[in-house]
Amino acid sequence: MRHSGRFPLVLVLCVLLAIARPIAADDDRFDHRRMITPELRLSVDRGLAWLATRQQEDGSFGLRSMYRSNPGVTGLCGLAFLASGSVPDRGPYGDVVRRTLDYVMSCATPTGYIIEGNSGYYHGPMYGHGFATLFLAEVYGMTEDESVRDVLKRAVELIVSTQNDEGGWRYQPGSQDADVSVTVCQAMALRAARNAGIAVPKETIDRCVAYLKQCQNPDGGFRYQLFRGAESEFARSAACVVALYTSGIHEGPEIEQGLQYIRGFMPGSVQSRNRKYYFYAQYYAVQAAWHADGDLWKVWFPAVRDELLLMQRADGSWINAGIGPEYATAMALLVLEVPNGFLPIFQR
DSSP: OHHHHHHHHHHHHHHHHHHHHHHHHHHHHHHTTTSSHHHHHHHHHHHHHHHHHTOTTTTOOSSTTTTTTEEEEHHHHHHHHHHOOOOTTSTTHHHHHHHHHHHHHHTTTTTBOOOOTGGGSSSSSSHHHEEEEEEEHHHHHHOOOOOOOOHHHHHHHHOOOOOOTSSOOOOSSTTTSSOOOHHHHHHHHHHHHHHTOOOHHHHHHHHHHHHHHBOOOTSBBOOOOSSSSOOOOOHHHHHHHHHHHHHOOOOSSSHHHHHHHHHHHHHSSHHSSSSSSHHHHHHHHHHHHHHOOHHHOOOOOOOOHHHHHHHOOOTTTOOOSOOOOOHHHHHHHHHGGGGGGGGGGGOO
Protein backbone atom coordinates (compact mmCIF):
# COMPACT_ATOMS: atom_id res chain seq x y z
CA MET A 1 0.00 0.00 0.00
CA ARG A 2 2.88 2.36 0.69
CA HIS A 3 4.10 1.86 -2.87
CA SER A 4 0.67 2.42 -4.33
CA GLY A 5 0.40 5.62 -2.30
CA ARG A 6 3.69 7.00 -3.58
CA PHE A 7 3.25 6.11 -7.25
CA PRO A 8 0.82 8.92 -8.09
CA LEU A 9 3.26 11.45 -6.60
CA VAL A 10 6.13 10.13 -8.71
CA LEU A 11 3.88 10.17 -11.77
CA VAL A 12 2.89 13.75 -11.08
CA LEU A 13 6.54 14.79 -10.71
CA CYS A 14 7.44 13.13 -14.01
CA VAL A 15 4.59 14.90 -15.76
CA LEU A 16 5.64 18.24 -14.30
CA LEU A 17 9.23 17.72 -15.42
CA ALA A 18 8.09 16.78 -18.91
CA ILE A 19 5.97 19.90 -19.08
CA ALA A 20 8.76 22.10 -17.70
CA ARG A 21 11.15 21.28 -20.54
CA PRO A 22 9.07 22.63 -23.42
CA ILE A 23 8.12 25.63 -21.32
CA ALA A 24 11.81 26.45 -20.85
CA ALA A 25 12.42 26.00 -24.57
CA ASP A 26 9.45 28.22 -25.35
CA ASP A 27 10.83 30.83 -22.97
CA ASP A 28 14.13 30.80 -24.89
CA ARG A 29 12.31 31.32 -28.17
CA PHE A 30 10.20 34.05 -26.58
CA ASP A 31 13.36 35.95 -25.66
CA HIS A 32 14.15 36.15 -29.36
CA ARG A 33 10.66 36.68 -30.67
CA ARG A 34 9.80 39.45 -28.24
CA MET A 35 12.53 41.53 -29.88
CA ILE A 36 10.18 41.73 -32.88
CA THR A 37 8.21 44.74 -31.73
CA PRO A 38 5.20 46.24 -33.54
CA GLU A 39 7.48 49.07 -34.65
CA LEU A 40 9.91 46.55 -36.11
CA ARG A 41 7.15 44.72 -37.98
CA LEU A 42 5.92 47.98 -39.46
CA SER A 43 9.44 48.99 -40.45
CA VAL A 44 10.08 45.66 -42.19
CA ASP A 45 6.72 45.77 -43.97
CA ARG A 46 7.47 49.27 -45.27
CA GLY A 47 10.96 48.27 -46.33
CA LEU A 48 9.78 45.19 -48.22
CA ALA A 49 7.00 47.14 -49.92
CA TRP A 50 9.47 49.78 -51.10
CA LEU A 51 12.02 47.21 -52.25
CA ALA A 52 9.40 45.35 -54.29
CA THR A 53 8.73 48.53 -56.29
CA ARG A 54 12.40 48.66 -57.28
CA GLN A 55 12.44 45.35 -59.11
CA GLN A 56 13.04 45.77 -62.82
CA GLU A 57 11.09 43.95 -65.51
CA ASP A 58 13.84 41.36 -65.94
CA GLY A 59 13.69 40.53 -62.19
CA SER A 60 16.89 42.33 -61.21
CA PHE A 61 17.46 45.08 -58.66
CA GLY A 62 19.88 47.97 -58.52
CA LEU A 63 19.17 51.10 -60.53
CA ARG A 64 22.44 52.94 -59.99
CA SER A 65 24.68 52.71 -63.02
CA MET A 66 27.66 51.02 -61.36
CA TYR A 67 25.66 48.14 -59.88
CA ARG A 68 22.70 48.04 -62.24
CA SER A 69 21.38 44.47 -62.54
CA ASN A 70 24.22 43.12 -60.41
CA PRO A 71 23.37 39.47 -59.55
CA GLY A 72 24.88 39.90 -56.08
CA VAL A 73 22.75 42.92 -55.19
CA THR A 74 19.76 41.14 -56.73
CA GLY A 75 20.52 38.04 -54.66
CA LEU A 76 20.67 40.09 -51.47
CA CYS A 77 17.30 41.66 -52.29
CA GLY A 78 15.92 38.18 -52.87
CA LEU A 79 17.29 37.05 -49.51
CA ALA A 80 15.43 39.91 -47.80
CA PHE A 81 12.12 38.57 -49.17
CA LEU A 82 13.04 34.97 -48.28
CA ALA A 83 13.83 36.09 -44.73
CA SER A 84 10.31 37.50 -44.45
CA GLY A 85 8.79 34.10 -45.21
CA SER A 86 8.10 34.35 -48.94
CA VAL A 87 9.50 31.77 -51.38
CA PRO A 88 9.13 31.50 -55.16
CA ASP A 89 5.42 31.65 -56.03
CA ARG A 90 4.32 31.48 -52.38
CA GLY A 91 3.80 34.18 -49.78
CA PRO A 92 3.08 37.91 -50.06
CA TYR A 93 6.15 38.42 -52.26
CA GLY A 94 6.22 35.04 -53.96
CA ASP A 95 6.07 36.61 -57.41
CA VAL A 96 8.95 38.97 -56.57
CA VAL A 97 11.10 36.07 -55.36
CA ARG A 98 10.25 34.05 -58.48
CA ARG A 99 11.37 36.85 -60.80
CA THR A 100 14.50 37.36 -58.69
CA LEU A 101 15.32 33.67 -58.94
CA ASP A 102 14.75 33.62 -62.70
CA TYR A 103 17.06 36.58 -63.16
CA VAL A 104 19.89 35.19 -61.01
CA MET A 105 19.68 31.85 -62.81
CA SER A 106 19.76 33.63 -66.17
CA CYS A 107 23.14 35.10 -65.19
CA ALA A 108 24.69 31.65 -64.67
CA THR A 109 27.22 30.73 -67.35
CA PRO A 110 28.07 27.16 -68.44
CA THR A 111 31.17 27.31 -66.22
CA GLY A 112 29.00 28.00 -63.16
CA TYR A 113 30.10 31.63 -62.89
CA ILE A 114 27.13 33.87 -62.05
CA ILE A 115 27.82 37.19 -63.68
CA GLU A 116 25.74 39.79 -65.47
CA GLY A 117 26.55 40.21 -69.16
CA ASN A 118 27.72 43.82 -68.89
CA SER A 119 29.72 43.25 -65.72
CA GLY A 120 32.89 45.03 -66.79
CA TYR A 121 31.87 48.25 -65.09
CA TYR A 122 31.34 47.03 -61.54
CA HIS A 123 33.77 46.19 -58.79
CA GLY A 124 34.60 42.65 -57.69
CA PRO A 125 32.38 40.25 -59.66
CA MET A 126 33.22 37.38 -57.27
CA TYR A 127 31.21 39.30 -54.66
CA GLY A 128 28.26 39.09 -57.02
CA HIS A 129 28.86 35.39 -57.58
CA GLY A 130 29.10 34.68 -53.86
CA PHE A 131 25.92 36.50 -52.84
CA ALA A 132 24.03 35.10 -55.83
CA THR A 133 25.15 31.58 -54.89
CA LEU A 134 24.05 32.18 -51.30
CA PHE A 135 20.62 33.22 -52.56
CA LEU A 136 20.32 30.10 -54.73
CA ALA A 137 21.39 27.89 -51.83
CA GLU A 138 18.76 29.39 -49.55
CA VAL A 139 16.06 28.99 -52.20
CA TYR A 140 17.04 25.39 -52.79
CA GLY A 141 17.20 24.68 -49.06
CA MET A 142 13.69 26.03 -48.63
CA THR A 143 12.09 24.54 -51.78
CA GLU A 144 14.24 21.61 -53.04
CA ASP A 145 13.62 22.85 -56.59
CA GLU A 146 15.76 20.57 -58.80
CA SER A 147 16.19 23.22 -61.49
CA VAL A 148 17.84 25.42 -58.87
CA ARG A 149 20.03 22.55 -57.70
CA ASP A 150 21.73 22.17 -61.07
CA VAL A 151 22.69 25.86 -61.27
CA LEU A 152 23.69 25.91 -57.60
CA LYS A 153 25.91 22.86 -57.98
CA ARG A 154 27.85 24.45 -60.85
CA ALA A 155 28.18 27.72 -58.92
CA VAL A 156 29.63 25.84 -55.94
CA GLU A 157 32.05 23.95 -58.18
CA LEU A 158 33.24 27.30 -59.57
CA ILE A 159 33.99 28.54 -56.04
CA VAL A 160 35.79 25.34 -55.07
CA SER A 161 37.90 25.27 -58.23
CA THR A 162 38.98 28.92 -57.95
CA GLN A 163 40.24 28.81 -54.35
CA ASN A 164 43.82 30.04 -54.54
CA ASP A 165 47.03 28.90 -52.88
CA GLU A 166 46.44 31.15 -49.86
CA GLY A 167 43.15 29.37 -49.21
CA GLY A 168 40.90 32.29 -50.11
CA TRP A 169 39.38 34.22 -53.00
CA ARG A 170 39.70 37.67 -54.56
CA TYR A 171 37.72 39.89 -56.95
CA GLN A 172 38.22 37.63 -59.98
CA PRO A 173 38.05 33.84 -60.17
CA GLY A 174 41.46 32.26 -59.79
CA SER A 175 43.29 35.38 -58.54
CA GLN A 176 46.73 34.74 -57.12
CA ASP A 177 46.05 36.64 -53.90
CA ALA A 178 43.04 36.70 -51.57
CA ASP A 179 41.23 39.08 -49.22
CA VAL A 180 39.07 38.25 -46.24
CA SER A 181 35.96 40.07 -47.49
CA VAL A 182 35.59 38.13 -50.74
CA THR A 183 36.69 34.97 -48.95
CA VAL A 184 33.91 35.31 -46.36
CA CYS A 185 31.39 35.83 -49.15
CA GLN A 186 32.39 32.51 -50.74
CA ALA A 187 32.55 30.74 -47.36
CA MET A 188 28.97 31.75 -46.57
CA ALA A 189 27.79 30.56 -49.98
CA LEU A 190 29.56 27.22 -49.49
CA ARG A 191 28.07 26.76 -46.04
CA ALA A 192 24.55 27.50 -47.28
CA ALA A 193 25.01 25.07 -50.17
CA ARG A 194 26.34 22.40 -47.84
CA ASN A 195 23.34 22.91 -45.54
CA ALA A 196 21.11 22.36 -48.57
CA GLY A 197 22.77 19.06 -49.44
CA ILE A 198 25.33 20.14 -52.05
CA ALA A 199 28.71 18.45 -51.64
CA VAL A 200 31.54 20.75 -50.59
CA PRO A 201 35.01 19.27 -50.03
CA LYS A 202 36.12 19.43 -46.42
CA GLU A 203 39.58 20.45 -47.59
CA THR A 204 38.13 23.59 -49.18
CA ILE A 205 36.54 24.65 -45.89
CA ASP A 206 39.63 23.74 -43.86
CA ARG A 207 41.92 25.81 -46.10
CA CYS A 208 39.48 28.73 -45.96
CA VAL A 209 39.38 28.59 -42.15
CA ALA A 210 43.17 28.43 -41.96
CA TYR A 211 43.45 31.52 -44.18
CA LEU A 212 41.00 33.51 -42.07
CA LYS A 213 42.76 32.52 -38.84
CA GLN A 214 46.08 33.69 -40.25
CA CYS A 215 44.52 37.09 -40.95
CA GLN A 216 43.50 37.68 -37.33
CA ASN A 217 45.46 40.39 -35.52
CA PRO A 218 46.52 40.37 -31.85
CA ASP A 219 43.67 42.79 -31.02
CA GLY A 220 41.13 40.18 -32.14
CA GLY A 221 40.21 42.01 -35.33
CA PHE A 222 41.12 40.92 -38.84
CA ARG A 223 43.39 42.40 -41.47
CA TYR A 224 42.26 42.80 -45.07
CA GLN A 225 44.89 40.58 -46.64
CA LEU A 226 47.54 38.21 -45.40
CA PHE A 227 50.49 40.32 -46.47
CA ARG A 228 49.10 43.86 -46.53
CA GLY A 229 46.38 46.01 -45.02
CA ALA A 230 47.46 44.96 -41.53
CA GLU A 231 45.08 47.14 -39.49
CA SER A 232 41.89 45.66 -38.06
CA GLU A 233 38.49 46.95 -39.18
CA PHE A 234 35.04 46.37 -37.73
CA ALA A 235 33.20 45.34 -40.91
CA ARG A 236 35.60 42.67 -42.08
CA SER A 237 36.22 41.45 -38.53
CA ALA A 238 32.51 40.82 -37.99
CA ALA A 239 32.42 39.03 -41.34
CA CYS A 240 35.36 36.79 -40.42
CA VAL A 241 33.83 35.79 -37.08
CA VAL A 242 30.60 34.78 -38.82
CA ALA A 243 32.52 32.79 -41.43
CA LEU A 244 34.35 30.91 -38.68
CA TYR A 245 31.06 30.15 -36.93
CA THR A 246 29.41 28.91 -40.10
CA SER A 247 32.49 26.84 -40.96
CA GLY A 248 32.12 24.87 -37.73
CA ILE A 249 34.36 26.86 -35.37
CA HIS A 250 32.08 27.58 -32.41
CA GLU A 251 34.62 28.21 -29.66
CA GLY A 252 38.28 28.87 -29.11
CA PRO A 253 40.58 31.90 -28.96
CA GLU A 254 39.80 33.11 -32.48
CA ILE A 255 36.09 33.35 -31.69
CA GLU A 256 36.56 34.79 -28.20
CA GLN A 257 39.02 37.46 -29.32
CA GLY A 258 36.98 38.28 -32.42
CA LEU A 259 33.82 38.80 -30.38
CA GLN A 260 35.71 40.94 -27.90
CA TYR A 261 36.89 43.15 -30.76
CA ILE A 262 33.37 43.44 -32.17
CA ARG A 263 32.00 44.53 -28.78
CA GLY A 264 33.89 47.81 -29.23
CA PHE A 265 31.51 48.83 -32.03
CA MET A 266 28.13 48.56 -30.35
CA PRO A 267 25.28 49.98 -32.49
CA GLY A 268 24.48 53.52 -31.50
CA SER A 269 28.08 54.35 -30.72
CA VAL A 270 30.24 56.74 -32.69
CA GLN A 271 32.49 53.81 -33.54
CA SER A 272 29.57 52.05 -35.20
CA ARG A 273 27.80 54.85 -37.04
CA ASN A 274 30.80 56.79 -38.32
CA ARG A 275 32.32 53.91 -40.25
CA LYS A 276 32.54 52.93 -43.87
CA TYR A 277 30.49 49.94 -44.99
CA TYR A 278 27.88 50.44 -42.27
CA PHE A 279 25.25 48.08 -43.69
CA TYR A 280 27.79 45.43 -44.62
CA ALA A 281 29.20 45.59 -41.09
CA GLN A 282 25.84 45.31 -39.36
CA TYR A 283 24.74 42.48 -41.65
CA TYR A 284 27.62 40.38 -40.36
CA ALA A 285 27.79 41.77 -36.81
CA VAL A 286 24.19 40.84 -36.04
CA GLN A 287 24.90 37.32 -37.29
CA ALA A 288 27.98 37.13 -35.06
CA ALA A 289 25.85 38.20 -32.09
CA TRP A 290 23.16 35.68 -33.09
CA HIS A 291 25.68 32.83 -33.17
CA ALA A 292 27.28 33.96 -29.91
CA ASP A 293 23.83 34.21 -28.31
CA GLY A 294 23.71 35.08 -24.60
CA ASP A 295 24.30 38.62 -23.45
CA LEU A 296 25.84 39.80 -26.73
CA TRP A 297 22.72 38.95 -28.75
CA LYS A 298 20.35 40.34 -26.12
CA VAL A 299 22.19 43.67 -26.14
CA TRP A 300 23.22 43.90 -29.80
CA PHE A 301 19.97 43.22 -31.60
CA PRO A 302 17.79 45.76 -29.74
CA ALA A 303 20.51 48.36 -30.25
CA VAL A 304 20.87 47.81 -34.01
CA ARG A 305 17.11 47.43 -34.38
CA ASP A 306 16.45 50.82 -32.80
CA GLU A 307 19.28 52.43 -34.76
CA LEU A 308 18.00 51.13 -38.10
CA LEU A 309 14.45 52.21 -37.34
CA LEU A 310 15.72 55.75 -36.79
CA MET A 311 17.67 55.64 -40.06
CA GLN A 312 14.76 54.44 -42.22
CA ARG A 313 13.46 57.04 -44.66
CA ALA A 314 9.84 58.08 -44.99
CA ASP A 315 9.36 55.96 -48.13
CA GLY A 316 10.51 52.82 -46.29
CA SER A 317 14.04 52.64 -47.70
CA TRP A 318 17.54 53.04 -46.33
CA ILE A 319 20.32 54.80 -48.21
CA ASN A 320 23.94 53.95 -48.87
CA ALA A 321 26.36 56.38 -50.46
CA GLY A 322 28.22 53.73 -52.44
CA ILE A 323 26.12 50.93 -53.87
CA GLY A 324 22.62 52.35 -53.69
CA PRO A 325 19.35 52.25 -51.73
CA GLU A 326 18.30 48.79 -52.96
CA TYR A 327 21.46 47.28 -51.46
CA ALA A 328 21.17 49.31 -48.24
CA THR A 329 17.50 48.43 -47.82
CA ALA A 330 18.09 44.73 -48.43
CA MET A 331 20.92 44.64 -45.89
CA ALA A 332 18.91 46.58 -43.29
CA LEU A 333 15.98 44.22 -43.73
CA LEU A 334 18.20 41.16 -43.40
CA VAL A 335 19.51 42.52 -40.09
CA LEU A 336 16.02 43.18 -38.79
CA GLU A 337 14.71 39.79 -39.94
CA VAL A 338 17.29 37.62 -38.16
CA PRO A 339 14.91 36.77 -35.25
CA ASN A 340 12.37 35.38 -37.75
CA GLY A 341 14.59 32.35 -38.24
CA PHE A 342 13.27 31.67 -41.76
CA LEU A 343 16.61 31.68 -43.60
CA PRO A 344 18.55 28.43 -43.09
CA ILE A 345 21.85 30.35 -42.95
CA PHE A 346 20.52 32.30 -39.95
CA GLN A 347 19.61 29.15 -38.03
CA ARG A 348 21.96 27.97 -35.31
